[in-house]
Amino acid sequence: MKFEVxxxxxxxxxxVYNRNPTAQLLNCxxxxxxxxxxxxTQQQLIRYGIKASKIDYIFISHLHGDHYFGLxxxxxxxxxxxxIKPLRLFGPKALLEILELQFxxxxxxxxxxxEFVPVEADHSRMIFENADLTVESIILNHRIxxxxxxxxxxxxxxxxxxxxxxxxxITVEYFPLLKRGADLTFxxxxxxxxxEYTMDPDEPKTxxxxxxxxxxxxxxxQIKGATALYHEAxxxxxxxxxxxxxxxxxxxxxxEIAKEAGVEHLLIGHFSSRYKVLQPLLDExxxxxxxxxLAIEGNTFQI
Amino acid sequence: MKFEVxxxxxxxxxxVYNRNPTAQLLNCxxxxxxxxxxxxTQQQLIRYGIKASKIDYIFISHLHGDHYFGLxxxxxxxxxxxxIKPLRLFGPKALLEILELQFxxxxxxxxxxxEFVPVEADHSRMIFENADLTVESIILNHRIxxxxxxxxxxxxxxxxxxxxxxxxxITVEYFPLLKRGADLTFxxxxxxxxxEYTMDPDEPKTxxxxxxxxxxxxxxxQIKGATALYHEAxxxxxxxxxxxxxxxxxxxxxxEIAKEAGVEHLLIGHFSSRYKVLQPLLDExxxxxxxxxLAIEGNTFQI
Numbered sequence: 001m002k003f004e005v006x007x008x009x010x011x012x013x014x015x016v017y018n019r020n021p022t023a024q025l026l027n028c029x030x031x032x033x034x035x036x037x038x039x040x041t042q043q044q045l046i047r048y049g050i051k052a053s054k055i056d057y058i059f060i061s062h063l064h065g066d067h068y069f070g071l072x073x074x075x076x077x078x079x080x081x082x083x084i085k086p087l088r089l090f091g092p093k094a095l096l097e098i099l100e101l102q103f104x105x106x107x108x109x110x111x112x113x114x115e116f117v118p119v120e121a122d123h124s125r126m127i128f129e130n131a132d133l134t135v136e137s138i139i140l141n142h143r144i145x146x147x148x149x150x151x152x153x154x155x156x157x158x159x160x161x162x163x164x165x166x167x168x169x170i171t172v173e174y175f176p177l178l179k180r181g182a183d184l185t186f187x188x189x190x191x192x193x194x195x196e197y198t199m200d201p202d203e204p205k206t207x208x209x210x211x212x213x214x215x216x217x218x219x220x221x222q223i224k225g226a227t228a229l230y231h232e233a234x235x236x237x238x239x240x241x242x243x244x245x246x247x248x249x250x251x252x253x254x255x256e257i258a259k260e261a262g263v264e265h266l267l268i269g270h271f272s273s274r275y276k277v278l279q280p281l282l283d284e285x286x287x288x289x290x291x292x293x294l295a296i297e298g299n300t301f302q303i
Numbered sequence: 304m305k306f307e308v309x310x311x312x313x314x315x316x317x318x319v320y321n322r323n324p325t326a327q328l329l330n331c332x333x334x335x336x337x338x339x340x341x342x343x344t345q346q347q348l349i350r351y352g353i354k355a356s357k358i359d360y361i362f363i364s365h366l367h368g369d370h371y372f373g374l375x376x377x378x379x380x381x382x383x384x385x386x387i388k389p390l391r392l393f394g395p396k397a398l399l400e401i402l403e404l405q406f407x408x409x410x411x412x413x414x415x416x417x418e419f420v421p422v423e424a425d426h427s428r429m430i431f432e433n434a435d436l437t438v439e440s441i442i443l444n445h446r447i448x449x450x451x452x453x454x455x456x457x458x459x460x461x462x463x464x465x466x467x468x469x470x471x472x473i474t475v476e477y478f479p480l481l482k483r484g485a486d487l488t489f490x491x492x493x494x495x496x497x498x499e500y501t502m503d504p505d506e507p508k509t510x511x512x513x514x515x516x517x518x519x520x521x522x523x524x525q526i527k528g529a530t531a532l533y534h535e536a537x538x539x540x541x542x543x544x545x546x547x548x549x550x551x552x553x554x555x556x557x558x559e560i561a562k563e564a565g566v567e568h569l570l571i572g573h574f575s576s577r578y579k580v581l582q583p584l585l586d587e588x589x590x591x592x593x594x595x596x597l598a599i600e601g602n603t604f605q606i
Contacts, residue, residue, distance in 0.1 A: 014380040077317040
């Protein structure tokens with residue numbers, strides 16, 4: 001099952017040449033989840049040849065503009081491009097008020113169902129579930145209420161060993177039973193032991209998205225053992241004071257958090273516009289956590 | 304005196320590959336006037352190497368998103384980038400309400416003075432004046448209240464014929480008087496006739512910006528004789544019904560309006576996303592008005 005994230009924006013606060021404000025697109029089993037939506041996200045989708053119509057879920061972490069100023073434009077374009085299927089939007093309660101005010105003055109009546117789910121930043125909870133995954137909010141510590149999101153794949157069905165099944169002339173009508181772990185007993189007494197014809201499914205994977213936060217580890221329990229952690233790393237560690245003051249994280253701290261959480265992979269982003277070259281941020285995070293990558297726009301990471 | 308306009312966005316409704324929603328930057332005597340501000344305008348400024356800090360005046364025509372969704376991001380970035388000099392913003396009254404709501408929830412206190420001037424769409428009036436120009440609103444006929452803007456250069460001072468003045472040994476302290484048209488009489492009785500040492504200044508130029516409108520000519524009086532007219536031309540004329548229905552203009556109509564108004568140059572833009580190739584729009588407008596150009600992003604037009 002596909003479980004990958006494409007970076008659409010990686011800059012903090014303001015856009016800078018070649019870096020747009022934060023946005024990511026998660027593909028889980030060919031369903032598309034947009035995570036944050038900085039200004040220009042719809043242009044980034046066009047740039048990377050991704051159809052906005054594929055997106056059915058949008059998660060906004062907080063109401064700083066670099067994480068949501070592209071949302072009203074994207075929602076409007078979906079409307080203008082004839083979308084009719086529903087779209088589910090998760091984010092701070094006030095987000096709906098902001099959108100509705102803009103739709104009111106443009107006299108726009110969105111023709112698809114925009115199902116808004118307010119996300120409180122008081123404590124973590126499960127906010128979404130479908131056949132592929134569940135999503136939980138992560139309570140971050142930023143200057144204004146801010147939630148990250150944890151995308152947890154569901155346990156998959158057992159994998160069939162097709163060649164062995166063909167050899168034993170087991171036909172497809174038995175596959176659903178086998179996938180669910182059942183042994184088969186045929187009328188002639190022949191027994192097919194599940195464990196001999198199937199193998200364990202892939203372990204469910206987890207993607208944690210921590211947009212903007214002080215690196216105080218208050219959200220450690222939730223990111224523990226994640227397959228992949230996206231964590232902001234706005235500054236190099238020589239700017240720790242500035243990071244603390246603005247409730248942001250340094251690259252070194254992001255590495256330390258990934259290490260303490262025991263995640264497999266760390267992805268860092270939300271880079272301050274002061275860094276034209278990002279390698280020092282990567283080096284710093286890797287000095288404590290080797291399997292770190294930079295959230296470079298247009299890149300897709302397998303989780 | 305410089306009087307030129309740079310196109311930052313030329314698409315209607317939604318961004319399409321290589322075309323951003325409407326925005327233009329007018330440079331009048333090295334003062335910068337942003338006209339409309341679709342999503343991604345600040346990225347376009349970066350792309351074309353234009354410092355946003357140069358902009359001191361912003362004019363928004365109406366509250367359809369393709370004309371202002373980039374504004375809150377631009378204003379926020381100006382704040383984050385340390386702007387302290389005032390910025391004057393002209394636009395529909397509700398624009399301030401929309402901006403203030405977003406600043407409230409992001410807990411942003413803009414550190415420069417944002418001087419908002421509401422522009423009513425009931426009748427045309429002069430809304431701004433400085434040493435270089437005056438600006439009048441143009442009442443357009445769109446689906447929601449919408450004003451264009453007319454930028455009128457002020458009459459300039461007379462031009463000095465420097466070589467002749469040097470020959471006659473007239474020194475610089477007399478130049479301001481000569482520029483203002485005065486004759487000079489020296490104590491020895493020598494008379495310097497202004498008309499022999501100066502020439503007429505360039506005729507004041509006018510730039511009219513008509514963003515979104517039905518081509519009903521209701522605004523004809525105001526655009527009459529303009530040096531340059533920007534007029535939307537969303538559709539080809541075979542889509543006249545759609546143009547009428549959506550209160551937009553066809554390229555042919557834009558040409559006819561330019562002709563009737565007796566302007567010198569026509570610039571067309573706000574192209575529908577259905578047109579990947581723009582030449583047919585240009586050809587159509589030129590079939591009635593020869594001196595037409597396409598508002599291509601990144602291009603600068605001398606007015």
